[in-house]
Structure formats: structure tokens, C-alpha cells
Amino acid sequence: MFDQNCHLIFATNFSDACHAAIPAVARWVDQLHCRLTILHVYDPEKLLYRDAERLLNSFFAEANNYPACDRVLISGDAAEGIAAYCRKQSNALLLLPPTDQAGLPRPWHKSLRAQMLKRLDIPVWTLGRTMVGSPMPLAAGHLAVLMRTPEEGTAHLRQAARYAARTGATLHLLHVLPEIDERTLTHTIDSGAPLGLETATHWMNEMAECLEPVERLQVHIERGSLRKQLPELMHRTGADLLIANRESFVAPGWLGPSISRAFRSLRTGILAIPHTPASSSNPDLQRAVSAVIS
Amino acid sequence: MIVTDRIPLKRIWPFAWKRLLVLLIFDCTVAVIYSVLGYHKISLNGLPVAPLASALTIFLAFRTNAAYGRWWEARQLWGSLVNTSRALARQFLTMIDDDGEGETLRRNLMLHMIAFPHALRCHLRKQTPFPELETVLGKEQAAHLRGYNNVPAALLVHMGNLLRRAKQLDLVDSYRWVAMDENMTTLANIQGACERIKNTPLPRQFDYLPRILVDVFCWLLPLAIVDDLGLMTPIASTLISFTFIAADLMSREIANPFENTIHDTPMTALSRTIELNLREQMRLDERPLQAPSRSLGDVQPVEGFVF
Numbered sequence: 001m002f003d004q005n006c007h008l009i010f011a012t013n014f015s016d017a018c019h020a021a022i023p024a025v026a027r028w029v030d031q032l033h034c035r036l037t038i039l040h041v042y043d044p045e046k047l048l049y050r051d052a053e054r055l056l057n058s059f060f061a062e063a064n065n066y067p068a069c070d071r072v073l074i075s076g077d078a079a080e081g082i083a084a085y086c087r088k089q090s091n092a093l094l095l096l097p098p099t100d101q102a103g104l105p106r107p108w109h110k111s112l113r114a115q116m117l118k119r120l121d122i123p124v125w126t127l128g129r130t131m132v133g134s135p136m137p138l139a140a141g142h143l144a145v146l147m148r149t150p151e152e153g154t155a156h157l158r159q160a161a162r163y164a165a166r167t168g169a170t171l172h173l174l175h176v177l178p179e180i181d182e183r184t185l186t187h188t189i190d191s192g193a194p195l196g197l198e199t200a201t202h203w204m205n206e207m208a209e210c211l212e213p214v215e216r217l218q219v220h221i222e223r224g225s226l227r228k229q230l231p232e233l234m235h236r237t238g239a240d241l242l243i244a245n246r247e248s249f250v251a252p253g254w255l256g257p258s259i260s261r262a263f264r265s266l267r268t269g270i271l272a273i274p275h276t277p278a279s280s281s282n283p284d285l286q287r288a289v290s291a292v293i294s
Numbered sequence: 295m296i297v298t299d300r301i302p303l304k305r306i307w308p309f310a311w312k313r314l315l316v317l318l319i320f321d322c323t324v325a326v327i328y329s330v331l332g333y334h335k336i337s338l339n340g341l342p343v344a345p346l347a348s349a350l351t352i353f354l355a356f357r358t359n360a361a362y363g364r365w366w367e368a369r370q371l372w373g374s375l376v377n378t379s380r381a382l383a384r385q386f387l388t389m390i391d392d393d394g395e396g397e398t399l400r401r402n403l404m405l406h407m408i409a410f411p412h413a414l415r416c417h418l419r420k421q422t423p424f425p426e427l428e429t430v431l432g433k434e435q436a437a438h439l440r441g442y443n444n445v446p447a448a449l450l451v452h453m454g455n456l457l458r459r460a461k462q463l464d465l466v467d468s469y470r471w472v473a474m475d476e477n478m479t480t481l482a483n484i485q486g487a488c489e490r491i492k493n494t495p496l497p498r499q500f501d502y503l504p505r506i507l508v509d510v511f512c513w514l515l516p517l518a519i520v521d522d523l524g525l526m527t528p529i530a531s532t533l534i535s536f537t538f539i540a541a542d543l544m545s546r547e548i549a550n551p552f553e554n555t556i557h558d559t560p561m562t563a564l565s566r567t568i569e570l571n572l573r574e575q576m577r578l579d580e581r582p583l584q585a586p587s588r589s590l591g592d593v594q595p596v597e598g599f600v601f
Contacts, residue, residue, distance in 0.1 A: 014596050014597055016555075016556065019554065019555075019556075019601060020554065020555075022421065022554065023419060023420060023421040023422070023554065026416075026421050026422050026425060027421075027422050029425045030422045030424050030425050054594055055594075055596050055597070057591065057594070058593050058594040058595070058596050059596050061562050061563070061566055061593040061601075062412065062415075062426055062562055062565075062566075064589075064590055065412070065425070065426040065429045065430060065590075066425040066426065066429065067425060067428055067429055
């Protein structure tokens with residue numbers, strides 16, 4: 001994914017969150033030297049084509065000076081339009097910022113990002129949380145990857161290592177152990193994830209050894225709720241991008257899939273990578289993972 | 295920059311709702327304790343709310359003026375950048391002779407001049423300028439600039455070197471060289487002034503004290519008016535509190551004009567204007583220069599905001 005053949009698709013509704021994401025998108029384009037498509041899906045009942053086109057051409061205007069940038073306007077339903085366009089592209093990375101946080105509860109809100117993550121088998125980059133009018137914090141040189149369970153595969157871990165090796169960033173492997181309570185006994189039924197600190201440390205270190213060599217690698221393990229520990233870990237590492245498995249990013253909701261609460265409060269970029277078959281992964285890495293499961 | 299007449303409530307609401315909700319609960323509690331439970335000692339009827347509000351208004355006005363001063367200075371600096379860029383481009387086109395390397399030097403100087411506003415905008419917004427610079431200046435030049443932390447300053451140095459080369463080749467005389475160098479110094483001064491605004495926040499006392507005073511005032515207000523308004527206290531108190539909180543928030547937001555928000559100086563639109571003007575000058579000059587043709591248009595407002 002992290003190569004010049006990658007195709008960045010920046011889906012926008014011209015919200016403040018989309019504007020706030022522009023520096024991060026520019027950095028993706030600069031690092032990967034790849035093609036950028038700015039995609040807008042408009043509702044033809046609310047907006048004329050020429051007005052939608054005018055808005056699209058003025059949004060992220062500096063991208064017209066980028067080496068390979070095009071703008072695509074589609075009419076219809078946003079989720080359908082984005083999904084249909086992305087399916088036609090190969091080696092695509094979808095950049096999809098969140099909607100603006102108005103501060104009001106949205107009980108009937110259906111998450112477009114969660115729908116896209118469920119529908120598409122491509123990596124999706126997004127932001128945890130943006131406030132209208134607030135600039136997005138931008139750091140550089142630190143990259144975090146969240147390992148939750150051995151079952152989630154290693155695709156995101158390999159991509160993170162490749163990206164860190166390419167950019168010279170420090171790679172932080174994050175793992176949060178579950179709290180010890182009455183649910184602990186049933187935990188092993190659902191997952192082969194380690195419950196003790198020593199096992200988790202051993203697991204993480206084994207995986208670290210099997211990765212593509214990176215300049216600096218650090219392992220961080222904490223115990224507690226993921227929702228509380230993840231923002232603290234991200235703050236401590238100073239990472240501006242978290243790479244996670246797609247399945248851990250989406251939680252089932254009563255109105256459809258939604259973004260897991262643990263990720264919603266993060267103010268960094270999040271890259272959700274879909275699970276790929278184990279056969280395509282690094283065999284050493286796969287052995288390290290299966291050792292824990294067994 | 296906001297160009298629409300109407301500012302939607304959602305611009306203020308995310309920052310104000312928590313404070314307002316807490317105050318509304320407090321106001322309701324005060325009204326119930328006073329009017330329903332009959333505990334009248336809670337009323338501070340003698341509290342001089344009006345003079346307090348006047349004092350607070352002076353504080354807020356002072357801060358708003360200071361914030362607006364920063365915002366307006368930023369806009370003036372970018373206006374000055376537009377003018378200086380055009381003037382300098384005219385000098386490059388008309389004052390450098392054509393002999394030998396003249397045309398190449400003129401073209402390079404013009405492209406550097408086009409690149410400068412883009413680089414300065416990205417520098418102020420902490421955005422990478424290199425994808426744009428690769429297109430404007432070429433991959434080789436852009437790669438060379440990657441070694442610099444301050445890319446716009448490096449561009450000025452490059453332009454100075456190109457001018458020096460023109461002087462060595464006798465393509466400009468000393469008078470013309472001095473005239474062009476003065477305008478390049480103006481560019482450096484504009485950059486320095488923008489960096490000063492970006493890196494020097496409003497004095498913390500200006501920012502912190504009004505916020506604390508607004509909070510104190512909003513908490514005292516229901517205690518002072520409950521005697522007169524009774525159960526209507528929450529409505530009046532919340533509305534008055536909202537006015538002060540909104541004034542407090544809005545003045546804080548315009549204090550930082552280079553943060554990639556809706557309150558920014560419209561640097562993307564202005565740098566596009568400069569590029570369009572300069573490319574037009576290159577094309578329509580008596581001695582037209584070859585430049586990569588790009589289909590660029592003016593940047594229009596997007597949903598009422600120009601960036």
C-alpha cells in the first residue's frame with residue numbers, strides 16, 4: 001500500500017474537519033508521491049451540478065498544483081457513491097475525515113466511516129475527533145500500531161513496519177491488557193490474547209523481532225480499559241498516526257456499525273487496515289502470532 | 295475568512311455548550327431554591343451587577359480589539375505580499391536583459407516568485423509545501439529545498455543568488471539590482487511579520503483574565519436577579535451569559551489568523567491570485583516566457599468561507 005502506485009481518495013463534504021485534514025493529506029501525498037483524487041458526492045435534489053463543481057474546485061485549491069491530482073464529482077447517496085468509486089480503484093487508500101462535532105447528541109446518526117469500513121476492503125484513514133475551528137495537531141516521526149488479539153492478523157502490523165521503515169519514524173507497538181474481573185474467565189473463549197503482563201511482553205517482543213527492520217521500535221503495554229488507556233498511550237508516545245486492524249475500529253451498534261468509542265476521542269490520524277489472509281503475511285510473524293493462540 | 299453574512303450557531307455552540315449547560319443547571323437551582331423553597335437569603339440583591347458588567351465589557355472590548363488587530367495586520371501583510379510580488383515580477387521581466395542566460399534567469403526568478411507565497415502559506419499553516427514546489431519549480435529544485443527548515447527564506451536566498459548571477463553576467467546594472475533587492479527585503483520583512491504573529495500569542499493576561507471574569511459574572515448573575523425575576527431567572531441569566539461567552543469565544547478565535555481555520559487570512563486564495571497574475575505577466579510580456587500551462591482559476595468561497 002505504501003508505494004507510488006497507491007491512489008489516495010480524499011472523500012469530502014467540505015466540512016471543517018475536511019479542511020483541518022488538509023495538512024495531513026498533503027503529507028500523505030508528499031510521502032507516498034502518489035495520485036490524489038478529491039471526491040465529492042452531492043445530492044442532486046439539494047444542489048445543482050455547477051454549484052457542486054464550483055465548491056469542489058475551490059476546496060483544497062492548492063492540490064491543483066500537485067503532480068497528480070484530479071477531482072471527481074458524483075451525484076447520489078454518499079455511502080453508495082464513495083463505495084462504488086473506491087471499488088473501481090486498485091491499491092486505494094480512502095481518506096475520510098469525521099463529521100464536525102457539534103457537541104449535541106446524535107441518537108439517529110449513522111456513521112459513514114463505519115459503513116465504508118464494513119463495505120470496502122481497502123485501508124481507510126480518518127481522524128478520531130476534530131472540533132470545528134480547532135487546528136489539527138501535527139507531529140512527525142512517531143507511529144503507533146495497536147495489537148489487540150492474535151486473531152486480528154498481522155496485516156496492519158506489517159504495513160506499519162513498512163511505513164515506519166520508509167519514513168524513518170519510531171514505531172510504537174501498543175497493547176492493552178484487559179482488566180481482571182469476572183469476565184476474565186470467559187475472555188479466553190473469545191480470544192487467544194494474553195492476559196498476563198509477561199506473556200504479553202513476550203508476544204509483543206516476538207512479533208517485533210519478525211518485523212521489517214525499523215530504525216527505532218518501542219513496546220508499550222498497559223492494563224485497563226482500552227477507551228481510557230489508548231489516548232494516554234498515544235499521548236505518551238507522541239505518535240500522530242495510529243494503525244489498527246479494521247475489525248477493532250468498528251463496533252456493532254443498534255442502528256448499524258459505528259466507530260468504536262475507544263478511537264473516537266483520539267485527536268490523531270487513524271489508519272484502519274483490513275484483515276488479509278494469513279498466507280500472505282510474513283511466515284515468521286505468523287508463527288509468533290500462532291504461538292500465542294496455541 | 296468568513297464572507298457570508300450569517301454565522302451558523304454551530305460555530306460557537308461546540309465551545310459554549312458545556313459552560314452554558316452548567317450555568318443553566320445552576321440558574322435553575324437558584325430559581326427553585328429562591329422561589330419554590332422560599333430560601334430568600336440566597337439572593338444578592340445588592341450586588342452591583344451593572345457596574346460589574348460594564349467593567350467586564352471594557353475587558354472584553356480590549357481583548358477583542360487586540361485580537362482584531364492581529365487579524366487585520368495579517369490581512370494587510372498578505373495584501374502587501376500581493377503588491378510586492380507583482381512589483382518584483384515586473385522588475386524581473388523588464389529589468390533583466392535577454393543576452394545569454396538572461397531568459398533562463400528571468401524564468402527561474404519568476405517561478406521562484408510564484409513559489410514563495412505557496413511556501414509561506416504552507417510554512418505558516420505547518421503544511422508540507424513540497425508537492426506544490428515540485429510542480430512549480432521542478433523536482434530537482436524542490437529536492438534541494440528539502441534540506442531547509444524555513445523554505446520561504448531559502449527561496450529568497452535562491453532568488454538572491456539568481457540575481458547575483460545576473461549581476462555577474464552584466465544583465466542588470468547596480469541601480470536595477472538595488473531596486474530588486476529592496477523588494478526582496480520587503481518580502482523577507484513580510485515573512486518575518488507573519489512569523490511574529492504566528493509565534494507570539496496574545497499576552498496570556500489578555501486571554502485568561504476576561505475568561506475568568508466572564509465565568510465569575512455568569513455565576514453571580516442569577517443570584518443578583520433572582521429577587522426580581524423569580525422562576526424566569528434561568529432564561530434571562532442564560533441569555534445574558536451566552537452573550538458574554540460568545541463575545542469571549544469569538545475574540546479568542548480571530549486572534550490566530552494562520553491556524554488553518556475559518557478565521558484564517560485567506561492565504562490559499564491570495565497565493566492563487568499571485569500565481570495567476572504572475573503567470574499572466576510571463577505569458578503576455580513583450581518577451582514572453584515559457585511556463586508550464588496549468589488550468590488554474592480563482593479560489594471561490596466554499597460554503598461561505600475562503601481559505
